[in-house]
Amino acid sequence: MGLFDYSNAADSVEPLQEITFLADLSSEDWARVLKIVKSRVFRAGDDLIRAGDKDDSFYILTSGEVEVTIGDKVLATIPEGSVFGEISFFDGALRSATIRAKSKGSAVRVTRDDLDTLAAWEPEIARKMLFDLGRVLAMRLRWTTRLAAS
Amino acid sequence: MSDIIKKPFPSYLDMPAQLPSNFWWSFRIATFAVMLVIMWLVATNPASGFALFWKVLIPSLPLLFALAPGIWRQICPMALVNQIPRTFGFSKELTLPVRFKNLAYFISVLTFFFLVSLRHVYFNKEPAALLVLVFGALALAFIGGVFYKGRSGWCGTFCPLAPIQKAYGHAPVVTIRNGYCPTCVGCQKNCYDFNPRAAFLSDLADKDPWYAGHKKFFVAGLPGFAIGFFTAQDLAQTSLVTYYLYLAGWIITTLGIYMAARIFISVTDFRAAAISAMSALVIFYWYTGAGIVNTLGGLAGVQAPDWVLMLPFFTAIVVGVRVIFLGMSAEADFRALDSGKAEPRVGVKIDIVRRNAGAEDLVSERKSGRSFAADPTRTLLDGIESAGLTLDFGCRMGMCGADPIAIVEGMESLSPPSDDELATLRRLGLEGRARMACVCKATGGGVTIDLGMNPNDLPEPPPPENQRDxxxxxxxxxxxxxxxxxxxxxxxxxxxxxxxxxxxxxxxxxxxxxxxxxxxxxxxxxxxxxxxxxxxxxxxxxxxxxxxxxxxxxxxxxxxxxxxxxxxxxxxxxxxxxxxxxxRAIVPPAEGTQLPGCFVLREAADAQIIRAWRQQHACERAVVLGGGVLGIEAADALRRLNVKTTIIQRAERLMNKELDEKGSAILRKYLEGLGIKVITGASVAKVFGNARVEQVELSNGDLLDAEIYIACAGVKANSELAAAAGLEVKRxxxxxxxxxxxxxxxxxxxxxxxxxxxxxxxxxxxxxxxxxxxxxxFGKDASYSPPSTLVSLKMDGIDVKGFGSLEGGDGIEEIFDANEPENEHRRLFISDGRIVGAVFVGPPGTGQDVGQVIQSRANLSGIIERLRNKDWAALGSV
Incomplete structure (x- = not known):
């Protein structure tokens, strides 16, 4: 589970650390981003994403907790602050799981159109966002590879 | 670290240092000195030395291990000597072989049981034995430090007190940061000093049954060992063999209870272990609590009342229950992580994002069950889009009637409708039943809308009586x-x-x-x-x-x-x-504009034909003539159809009739950012192609490849029928x-x-x-008075508004902000409290207030001072 990834340990494998998404964006930068992308609030039980939906957006969970479900099965809980949904953002394919709110909360939703708009207004921030999303995807792919290998 | 996502299992590297390093060094040396004094007393005055050691010091440790094990990990004299070689740089820093890493805990468990059992035999009564024990342990700890790196030579491996610290301290009430490792060298498995909340959980959940097994064995046998130890017969009256059989009997008994609990009531390993460990703690204080109080009382020269004698025992119960609850919470986090298959987490600086994201009240949408923020600065349409829902919109000014929505409840929490919106609702026959989503804003919570409901299906108000015909x-x-x-x-x-x-x-x-x-x-x-x-x-x-x-x-x-x-x-x-x-749209005369592939975009059929053309001929490039509202909207639509588009504008800038230079420049930069090319100061001279459009030649001689050419360069009234009928017709x-x-x-x-x-x-x-x-x-007296002629660019991602004259003049005050942001441009021309000219260009949503004030022709006298101070939010309050 990565709880004992001794990150600077000489004899440990390369760790899969936590990524802070857009870590070097200042508060002013975020204010600019949030002028363009929209924040969405939800109540417990609301579906943020529905399996089978076509929806090219990713989410940043700004408050509350959501869970990943397929059918009746809860696969995982996503805590506050997490970034999710980036796969459909990139490939535009149908959502594979439902993301349901466990509590009330809010999330920033970024669509591909939003990224285009952001790129036109704030090219530097958009570049960072795209790069960081790529980093997220890469990290999750590494994790999947490791999981498959184990 | 509150701006980083909350981690359920922070490692010591994630924790702030609560106290300065100097403090801990002083504390360590002081503890070491106290220990030396006690040992000196053991040697010189065994009665008080033994009392202090066995009746006060040692019995205090289990509670400390449960409450704040990190304190002991910081000040333990054995840890101090173990870390001396590392601190002074003479440790060989060898890596403990994996075999020993796995074996160490087992050795320490056996050593613990064995040494404690020897208390009755030697250590409780023989000063020399106790001195050998203590100084022997210190020597071994030191030797471990000389050879092995990090804390792997003793503290986390062979130390006989390590298992009991992990067991009692599996969910510390207070977590103290590891103070010995400036950098983690990854010296041991599931290091307790690295991640105290996760170490015991990870041990028990280890895939290696042997590794996890002896942890379970220790913790399950511990309560039995405690009972056996405290209830064993005096060795003067029994043999050593009987004594050890008796201890083993008790260990096996609680081990059995542990297994039975696992099998018959399917309590998890971790819970069974936690309950077992805390039972041992309580049992320990049942037998030792009174001794601690009496010894301390004796030293202070007072006789403690009976109820005080029970105090350590009850404290142990309270602490034990607390640790069990903390442990269960840790277990839940651990399972959540495990069920997520430990996917690496991605987070944002949550405080910053949240600070900028705003709003708490909700507007609910009944059909989807989704909600969005009730935000008095954003329209319901914005909210609907933010919730990932779609609603077809039109003018975004409340006039075309494209987006009426049924208000199921909370009509009173919505902004009052403007005259334009009221007129639209009246035209649609929806007054009082629906609102136009593109202009209506929720000023408070409790609003429910229903996108699945046709507003026409809502109950209709009764028609007015005695209406004239x-x-x-x-x-x-x-x-x-x-x-x-x-x-x-x-x-x-x-x-x-x-x-x-x-x-x-x-x-x-x-x-x-x-x-x-x-x-x-x-x-x-x-x-x-x-x-x-x-x-x-x-x-x-x-x-x-x-x-x-x-x-x-x-x-x-x-x-x-x-x-x-x-x-x-x-x-x-x-x-x-x-x-x-x-x-109808006019196509400025130019050679070749009769070729297939030349279009206008004026009505639905035009758009359908262009879409079909783009597909039939796999068109990739287009030229749009005209940099006004229609041309830009057409170029944006083509861009979304994945066609590389160039706008040709005869004037020197885009939307030259409505915008000033800076406004046009921001708009141009935005369009170019989207990939739309803009050429100004040019027109189309010729359209070429073999059977259909292939190239466009500009008046400046440039040649552009294009399979689509759309003229958006003005319109002509369809007045031929009227002229033929003899009516007076000019333009x-x-x-x-x-x-x-x-x-x-x-x-x-x-x-x-x-x-x-x-x-x-x-x-x-x-x-x-x-x-x-x-x-x-119908013979009524009516006369046309021009409405507010606000021009808005209907394009997602940017707000562009132009109105009236930007010339200024006598009695007209111009308000603008010389220090406005690079991406936002706003100029207002105000006369007698009313806007007579305006330009606005900025990110989406930022121009709504200006637009609504212009449309409603509101009097701004009340907020003119605020506007002069560039407090644009004042526009929203009108």
Whole structure:
């Protein structure tokens, strides 16, 4: 589970650390981003994403907790602050799981159109966002590879 | 670290240091000194030495291990000597072989049981034995430190106190940061000093059954060992063999209870272990609590009352219960992580994002069950889009009627409707039942909307009583309207309001019912057809008895016979005729513009043809002539259709009629950021191609490859029919302020009409003229007064608004911010408290307030000071 990834340990494998998404964006930068992308609030039980939906957006969970479900099965809980949904953002394919709110909360939703708009207004921030999303995807792919290998 | 995502299992590297390093070094040395003093007492005055060691110091440790094990990990004298070689740089820093890493805990468990059992034999009564034990342990700890790196030579591996610290401290009430490892060298498995909350959980959950097994063995046997130890017969009266058999008996008993609990009530390993460990703690203090109090009392020279004797025991119960609860919470986090298969987490600086994201009240959407923030600065349409829902919108000014939404509850928490919105709702027959999503804002919570409900299905308010029928009163019983665009349909609606009996025929050249012409770009790039663009439901036409002749051309007007002749050979008789044929796009003359691939984008059919053309010929590039609102909207639609588009603008800048230089520059930069190329100061000289458009030559000689050419360079009134009928026609059909043409029975409204001083091509103008025409034709006195002629670019991602004159002049005050952000431009020209000219360009949503103030023609005298201080939020309060 990565709880004992001794990150600077000489004899440990390369760790899969936590990524802070857009870590070097200042508060002013975020204010600019949030002028363009929209924040969405939800109540417990609301579906943020529905399996089978076509929806090219990713989410940043700004408050509350959501869970990943397929059918009746809860696969995982996503805590506050997490970034999710980036796969459909990139490939535009149908959502594979439902993301349901466990509590009330809010999330920033970024669509591909939003990224285009952001790129036109704030090219530097958009570049960072795209790069960081790529980093997220890469990290999750590494994790999947490791999981498959184990 | 509160700005980083909350970690359920922070490692010591994630924790702040609570106290400075100097403090801990002093504390360590002091503890070491105390230990030396006690050992000196053991040697010189065994009675008090033993009492202090066995009755106070040692019995205090279990509670400390449960409450704040980190304190002991910081100050333990064995840890101190173990870390001396590392601190002073003479440790060989060898890596403990994996074999020992796995074996170490087992060795320490056995050593613990064995050494404690020897208390009755030696250590409780032989000073020399105790001294050997203590100094022997210190020596081994030191040797471990000389050879092995990190804390792997003793603290986390062989130390006999390590298992009990992990067991009692598996969910510390207070977590103290590891203070010995400036950097983690990854020296041991599941290091307790690295991640105290996760170490024991990870041990028990280890895939290696042997590794996890002896942890379970230790913790399950611990309560039995404690009972056996404290209840064993005096060794003077029993043999050593009996003594050890007795201890083993008790260990096996609680081990059995542990296994039974696992098997029969399926309690998890971790819970069984936690309960077992805390039982051992409580058992320990049941036997030792009174001794601690009495010893301390004896040292202080006081006799403790009976209830105080039980204090350590009860404290142990409270602490034990607390640790069990903390442990269960840790276990839940651990399982959550495990069920997520430990996917690496991605987070944001949550505080910063949240600070900028705002709003807490909710607007609920019934059909989807989704909600969005009730934000008085954003429209319901913005909210609906933010919730990932879609609603077809049009003008975004509350006028076209594209996005009425049913308000199920909370009407009172919505911003009051403007005159324009009210007029639209009235036209749609939805006043009091629905709101236009594009302009309405939620000022508070408790609002429920329903996108699945047709607002027309909401209960209708009763019609006003004693309504007059002007048709009956004036004898106007047949009204024919030519054109079913904005003006034509507004006339039909107004005529019906004035007269319930009058027959209304609408002759429509297009084959579609009244649709949202402003949104035809969506027909280009969207997958849905025209259905989403219709502005009136089929029921509306039925309810209002408006007969629309679709795909029908009016070919002549017989003014004497008061008939409109149709291309089908039929005729429609009228008492009053309203011309609302609108205008058509003009294609500036240039060689080659007759080639296939040259288009205009004026009506639905144009958009459908262009979309089909783009697909048939796999078009990749387009040239749009015209950098006004229509040209830019067309270019954006093509971009969304994945066509590389270039805008050619004859003037030196985009939207030159509405915007100033800076506004145009921001707009241009934005479009270029989206990938739309802009060429200004040029026009199209020639269009080339072999059978269809392939290249466009500009007036400056540039050649552009393009398979699509769209002219958006102005419109021409469809006034030929009127001219042929002998009506006075110049650029359009000449009308007076009552919208009468030169024939008193014929009226004109909208783009086809020419009225001195009136602008054309705007929705608001068309509907205002329609209202006047409909009133006049029933003999009412009405006169056109121009509405607010705000021009908005209808494009996602940017707000562009232009209004009135940007020239200034006497009595006109200009307000602007010289230090405005690079991406936002706002100039207001105010005269007598009202905006007479304005320009706004900025990110989406930022121009709404300006737009609404202009449209409502609100008086700004009350906020003029705030505006002078560039407090633009004041516009939202009007």
């Amino acid at each position: 002007l048709g009956v009163e004036t004898g106007v019983q047949k009204v024919v309207i030519i054109g079913n665009g904005t003006a034509g349909m507004a006339v039909a609606d107004e005529v019906r309001r004035h007269s319930a009996s009058c027959k209304i025929d609408v002759v429509a050249r297009e084959s579609h019912q009244f649709y949202n012409r402003m949104a035809i770009g969506r027909l280009l790039y969207g997958r849905t057809g025209l259905e989403d663009l219709y502005l009136m439901s089929p029921e509306w036409f039925e309810k209002k008895s408006v007969d629309v002749w679709l795909n029908t051309q009016a070919v002549a007007i017989d003014r004497d016979g008061k008939q409109v002749k149709l291309g089908t050979g039929e005729s429609l008789a009228y008492d009053k005729l309203v011309l609302a044929m609108g205008s 359009g059909v000449i009308v007076d302020a009552a919208m009468r043409t030169s024939d008193p029975d014929i009226f004109a409204a909208g783009d086809v009409a020419e009225l001195s001083g009136a602008v054309s091509g705007l929705w608001a103008v068309g509907t205002a003229q329609a209202a006047v025409a409909a009133a006049t034709l």
